[in-house]
Amino acid sequence: MTSNILLIGGSGKTGRKVVEGLKQQHQNVRLGIRNNVPAFDWDKPATWPNALAGMDKVYIVYYPDLAVPGAFEAIKSLTEEAKKAGVQKVVLLSGKGEKEAERCEQVVANSGMDYTLIRASWFNQNFSESFLLEPILAGHVALPMSNAKIPFVDTTDIADVVVKVLLDDFHNGKTYEITGPRALTFKEVVMEIAKGTGRSIHYEAVSLGKYKSMMSAAGLPDDYIWLFDYLFREVLGKEENQAITNDVEKVLGRKATDFREFVQYTTRKGIWHQGIPQSI
Template identity: 75%
Template sequence: MTSNILVTGATGKTGRKVVEGLLRRNQNVRLGTRRNNPAFDWDDPSSWPGALEGMDKVYIVYYPDLAVPGAYEAIQGLTEAAKQAGVKKAVLLSGKGEKEAERCEQVVVNSGLDYTLVRASWFNQNFSESFLMDPILAGHVALPMPEAEIPFVDTDDIAEVVVEALLDDQHNGKTYEVTGPRKLTFQDVVKEISQATGRKIHYQPVTMEEYSGMMKAAGLPSDYIWLFDYLFREVLGNPDNHTISKDVEKVLGREATDFSDYARRTASSGVWNQSIPQTI
């Protein structure tokens, strides 16, 4: 059966792949981004009804993170607008080990919509499509929490789980914790990427205070620094958040992607061999 599905974050790390997966399954997809027409903008609630009009389902990716102030109200507003528009089902991307995100999950659970919650561990793709890319390119990765062992998850796996959740009612009412099959420290990650690229990359453990100071010195805004402080301390700093889950295998019938496969695949794409743009 064909559904009309709004994918928010449709140009982002998981949304882009969810769009591709849904199109391969012959679904009608609307891109929920600021540049689409109708546009979807988290910062402009008046854009939500137009983006939801005529949709049966929605994939919700809140940006930048469900932990930030205002996220709870936004998820409340969006799910209410979705119900009013006649949407039947929502799949929410959430963060594993984030208490604030769990409050937002409850909004979706109590919304009256059918739902699936997909709680993800930190993404592999943070090292190739996000804030950890530049340190990899620079060959010098200075990060706090050297002792944290993290079951990084591949966004290919998340997207496949989300597509299944959107298309198959057997996933209604379920919460899936999506992780990779193995825990890695930042030192392990750097070693894997060095091996895959053949480049020398150095990992330097720093304290949380030093890391915040580095972000400040780089001119990053205070809300960005607050979010990273939260994600490192609350999410990475708690070993209970790093249990390996078998939910990817449960939903997809195959093992979750190992970090070394991601590292090899990404190295062969050439993205880790670019030079960093220099400012003059």
Template identity: 55%
Template sequence: MKSKNNILVIGGTGKTGRKVAQKLIELGHNVRIGSRLATPSFNWDNSENWTEAMQGIDNIYITFQPDLAVPGALDAIEELTKKAKSCNVKKLVLLSGKGEREAELCEQVIIHSGLDYTIVRASWFNQNFNESFLLEPILEGFVALPKAEVKTPFVDTDDIADVAVEALLHDKHNSKTYQLTGSKAITFKEAIEAIAKASNRNIIFTPIDLSTYIENLKQQGIPSDFVWLIEYLFSEVLGNPNNSKITNDIELVLGRKPIEFTDYTKETVKTGVWNPKKQIIIN
């Protein structure tokens, strides 16, 4: 019987981390959740407990909040890597962003750490439509977004988690960088139309320029660091034509096709998350 690993999942309650943790637990591995409320706790803003959280750990899945592109992320990844080496951690699997230049600097820290590693670069998550900043406007039935004409191959967090688990458990993924996308690139308008169809609702999509969108976020009282990140993602990441390119890395690693966006909408609508209090039914 194959020996079980001791794995720290940093961000173990987040979009991908909670799924990675659950899949590893189901496979019988020893999982330590890296979060502020865990014991020992893990807080990106306080490195004092990082060593304690990494004691006895073989491999680490790393997700940085809110994103590797934000100021301070590089310093944090450098410190984490040093502490991981001092704790005799064997392998790091880093969740990165596809097309994020700042995130690639963090990747280089991992790559040159001397530890085994896998880099998992992901396109925009499907789950941003039901677990993040896009949920509220969908519930309101009115979505206004910039870069309306840009096509994005949205990727599902279930696919990301499955790839991360494979990378954590198998040496054949060492020193590899995987770029994860869905099998089809669609616009935000097309994504909202798919959600409206699946939920049998009338959801209006309106293009908006980036400066107006950012100003609206500020007026809503959205935290400044999140506003910065959204502006960066829409201007630098979505504006990068390479990010519309589709890869076959999910199929390469998992031996199956990525989850289709329409299948994501069909499954998500079953949870009721897109049902407003007064639902508008399309005749």
């Protein structure tokens, strides 16, 4: 059956791949992003009704993170608006181990619409499309939490899971914790990328305080520094968040992508052999 599906964050790391996956399944997709007609802007609730009009299902990616002040209120208003618009099912991308995000999950779970919650671990693609690309290109990655073992997950796996749960009502009411198949420290990640690319890349363990000072010296805004401080402490600082799950396999019937495979396919794309971009 064909559904009309709004993909909030449809140009982002998971959203783009969800769009492709749904198109392959002959679904009607609408991108919920600022540069679209109708537009969707988290900061302009007046844009939400037009973006939701006529939609059966919605994939919600909140930006920048469900833990930031204002996220709870935004998710509450959006779900109310979605229900009013006749949306029947919502899939929320959440962060594994974030207590604040769980409050937002509860809003979706209690919305009266069908729902599935996807709690993802840190993405592999943070090293190829996000804030960790620049240090990789520079050959020097200074990060705190050197002892944390992180079960990095590939956005391809998240997107495949999202497509599956959007289309299959078997997953209604379920919460999936999506991780990769191995937990790696930042040092191990850097070694894997260095080995896979044949480039010289070094990891430097720094304290969280020093990392925050580095972000501040680089001119990053205070709310960005607050968020990273929170994510490093809350997600990476707790042992329970290092656990590996088999939810990717449970939903998809195939193994989750290993970090090594991510390194291989990203190396083939040439992303780690380019110059340092002006802004990431």
